[in-house]
Amino acid sequence: MAHIVTDNCKLCRFTECVEICPVECFHADSEQLYIDPDVCVDCSACIPACPVNAIYEVIDMPDDKTPWIAINVERSRALPVISEKQDPLPTAEEHRAKLGF
Amino acid sequence: MSNQDNSHDPPYHVAIVGSGPSGFYAAEALLRSDLDVRVSMIERLPTPYGLVRSGVAPDHPKLKQSILVYDKIARHENFNFLGNVELGRDVSIADLQATHHAVVLACGAHADRRMDIPGEDLEGSHTATEFVGWYNGHPDYRDKKFDLSQEVAVVVGQGNVAADVVRILAKPVDELRHTDITEHALEALAQSKIREIHILGRRGPAQAKFTAKELRELGSITNTNASVNAQECVLNDQSKIELEAKTNTNAVKNLETFRGFAEQDTSVGRREIKFRFCLSPIALKGQERVQEILLARNRLEGPAFSQVAQSTDETETISCGLVFRSIGYRSVPLPGLPFDFSSGVLSNIEGRVVDGDQPLRGLYVTGWLKRGANGIIGTNRADSIETIKNLRADICDLTIETMPGIHGLLSILKESDVKKVTFSDWQKIDSAEIERGTAKGKPREKFTRIDEMLDQLDR
Ligand SMILES: Cc1cc2nc3c(=O)[nH]c(=O)nc-3n(C[C@H](O)[C@H](O)[C@H](O)COP(=O)(O)OP(=O)(O)OC[C@H]3O[C@@H](n4cnc5c(N)ncnc54)[C@H](O)[C@@H]3O)c2cc1C
Numbered sequence: 209m210a211h212i213v214t215d216n217c218k219l220c221r222f223t224e225c226v227e228i229c230p231v232e233c234f235h236a237d238s239e240q241l242y243i244d245p246d247v248c249v250d251c252s253a254c255i256p257a258c259p260v261n262a263i264y265e266v267i268d269m270p271d272d273k274t275p276w277i278a279i280n281v282e283r284s285r286a287l288p289v290i291s292e293k294q295d296p297l298p299t300a301e302e303h304r305a306k307l308g309f
Numbered sequence: 310m311s312n313q314d315n316s317h318d319p320p321y322h323v324a325i326v327g328s329g330p331s332g333f334y335a336a337e338a339l340l341r342s343d344l345d346v347r348v349s350m351i352e353r354l355p356t357p358y359g360l361v362r363s364g365v366a367p368d369h370p371k372l373k374q375s376i377l378v379y380d381k382i383a384r385h386e387n388f389n390f391l392g393n394v395e396l397g398r399d400v401s402i403a404d405l406q407a408t409h410h411a412v413v414l415a416c417g418a419h420a421d422r423r424m425d426i427p428g429e430d431l432e433g434s435h436t437a438t439e440f441v442g443w444y445n446g447h448p449d450y451r452d453k454k455f456d457l458s459q460e461v462a463v464v465v466g467q468g469n470v471a472a473d474v475v476r477i478l479a480k481p482v483d484e485l486r487h488t489d490i491t492e493h494a495l496e497a498l499a500q501s502k503i504r505e506i507h508i509l510g511r512r513g514p515a516q517a518k519f520t521a522k523e524l525r526e527l528g529s530i531t532n533t534n535a536s537v538n539a540q541e542c543v544l545n546d547q548s549k550i551e552l553e554a555k556t557n558t559n560a561v562k563n564l565e566t567f568r569g570f571a572e573q574d575t576s577v578g579r580r581e582i583k584f585r586f587c588l589s590p591i592a593l594k595g596q597e598r599v600q601e602i603l604l605a606r607n608r609l610e611g612p613a614f615s616q617v618a619q620s621t622d623e624t625e626t627i628s629c630g631l632v633f634r635s636i637g638y639r640s641v642p643l644p645g646l647p648f649d650f651s652s653g654v655l656s657n658i659e660g661r662v663v664d665g666d667q668p669l670r671g672l673y674v675t676g677w678l679k680r681g682a683n684g685i686i687g688t689n690r691a692d693s694i695e696t697i698k699n700l701r702a703d704i705c706d707l708t709i710e711t712m713p714g715i716h717g718l719l720s721i722l723k724e725s726d727v728k729k730v731t732f733s734d735w736q737k738i739d740s741a742e743i744e745r746g747t748a749k750g751k752p753r754e755k756f757t758r759i760d761e762m763l764d765q766l767d768r
């Protein structure tokens with residue numbers, strides 16, 4: 209049951225998840241992160257690391273988020289691995305507040 | 310390796326003690342840094358990977374895939390592994406410091422915590438550490454005996470290790486046969502008469518430390534019924550506040566799972582797992598061996614997120630023949646190094662070993678020995694990145710002396726009769742284990758005695 213990054217990551221991109229991943233399964237574009245489901249070992253370390261609850265295990269995903277399963281597969285394959293933490297986007301704090309975290 | 314100014318200088322030598330996740334992630338961070346660095350990793354066992362080999366449960370093979378990452382690190386040309394070499398027995402800190410510019414201690418936390426109650430050492434009372442080490446083939450626990458002819462077991466503690474212990478006790482043995490659980494454990498578990506397993510939390514269901522997934526799994530074991538005591542699932546106001554916090558999703562999921570257990574039909578199932586809350590053991594009793602556990606009922610006190618269990622006068626007894634305490638691991642002090650007994654770690658500030666607030670030159674720590682026995686495999690990656698960032702910042706000031714690194718260490722070891730295990734030696738042991746496993750439809754059959762492991766090297 210893979211783990212999936214969803215839209216809460218957009219405008220935030222905190223990247224707290226990246227260094228806690230034991231197998232470097234995160235990939236990134238300038239907007240957000242994605243998980244490569246073939247590399248992810250389902251340890252769930254990243255779920256509590258995300259300040260805006262953007263990461264779900266598929267089994268716990270709300271129905272309206274399911275399109276993100278395919279997006280993670282597709283984007284992770286097209287993008288490079290991100291293995292070190294980076295600065296969040298300039299919009300991150302504002303967006304975090306808006307999301308209620 | 311980048312072409313920085315000092316690329317013509319002799320390389321830096323860093324020794325890492327311990328080959329668990331934190332040791333390997335420290336090696337990774339070093340080898341990826343801009344330093345020209347050589348890493349010597351020593352490990353007291355002939356086998357690498359720490360608790361990924363000897364802790365992670367045999368029926369969770371996917372989590373062991375982080376080994377693929379460690380294997381890749383180990384193949385780096387500037388990495389050397391020396392197994393069967395123990396700090397304190399075969400080499401000293403002084404030896405490592407005399408041969409390396411810096412030392413990173415990544416020895417984990419292999420000792421157990423005690424309940425400190427009467428009867429704790431009665432026959433039939435064990436630690437989760439022993440049981441886990443035994444079924445996972447850690448040589449230190451090879452000859453432990455667990456009387457599985459008992460019908461009732463009590464597991465104290467509600468963390469993920471307790472979940473592993475309960476699952477291995479409850480699962481039909483046929484579902485373990487194709488895992489890398491050791492043969493001696495399979496044989497013993499096949500004879501198990503355990504019918505009922507109580508799993509005790511000193512606090513309430515909202516404070517249980519299981520991750521949601523591990524808890525759910527306990528509700529879906531073949532022929533096993535999971536139940537909670539509904540009365541004990543009534544939440545106090547502070548726990549309700551805890552559950553309302555938006556980031557506390559794990560506890561919310563756990564509570565849903567517990568409520569589902571409460572509604573399950575309790576009449577089915579060969580085995581029963583009973584979750585109990587707000588109970589603290591106050592004594593183990595029995596003639597010669599454990600026959601019962603005496604518990605005090607607790608009340609939660611304090612504000613949300615720092616509620617503590619306060620025992621009341623109310624008590625309860627459970628008759629049982631086995632008790633496993635799974636209340637956490639702790640590190641042991643290393644000779645000559647400052648130890649913080651209150652948190653059970655090597656004294657450190659962000660990975661720099663300190664005496665008081667004074668950093669000890671060239672000494673670093675990471676993983677469970679640095680922050681205590683908490684966090685999962687990945688937590689150690691972030692932790693080691695922090696330690697190595699600080700080591701990187703310090704190292705140019707440490708010394709300009711040339712150090713012999715691994716060669717210096719090897720000459721020190723030459724004087725003793727210790728049989729060193731290189732990474733290619735380990736690969737021989739690894740292949741032999743895999744081959745033994747194939748015949749039985751298992752991913753591997755581990756060697757569980759050090760002699761057996763070393764014998765593979767003479768073939
Ligand atoms: C029973 C159990 C199950 C677990 N299951 C999971 C799981 O499923 N998923 C997950 O993500 N996390 C799991 N964890 C947590 C995970 O294993 C730890 O976070 C991690 O192993 C800690 O890494 P470490 O490197 O600090 O310590 P360890 O993994 O303990 O490594 C320390 C190493 O140092 C060596 N060593 C110790 N002393 C010396 C010495 N004096 N000289 C030389 N070498 C020495 C030891 O032999 C060992 O190999 C589990 C933990 C336990 C206890």
Ligand SMILES: NC(=O)c1ccc[n+]([C@@H]2O[C@H](COP(=O)([O-])OP(=O)(O)OC[C@H]3O[C@@H](n4cnc5c(N)ncnc54)[C@H](OP(=O)(O)O)[C@@H]3O)[C@@H](O)[C@H]2O)c1
Nearest residue numbers: 466467468469470471511512518635636637682683684685
């Ligand atoms: N599959 C996995 O991902 C996996 C598997 C195994 C281990 N791990 C990780 O490894 C780490 C260690 O696990 P762990 O289970 O040993 O530790 P843990 O998660 O800290 O759990 C320890 C449990 O023991 C209880 N406890 C402590 N002292 C007690 C006492 N004196 N009396 C009664 N109960 C007491 C704690 O209760 P309080 O909450 O009241 O202190 C808690 O329920 C954890 O971070 C865990 O997540 C992960």
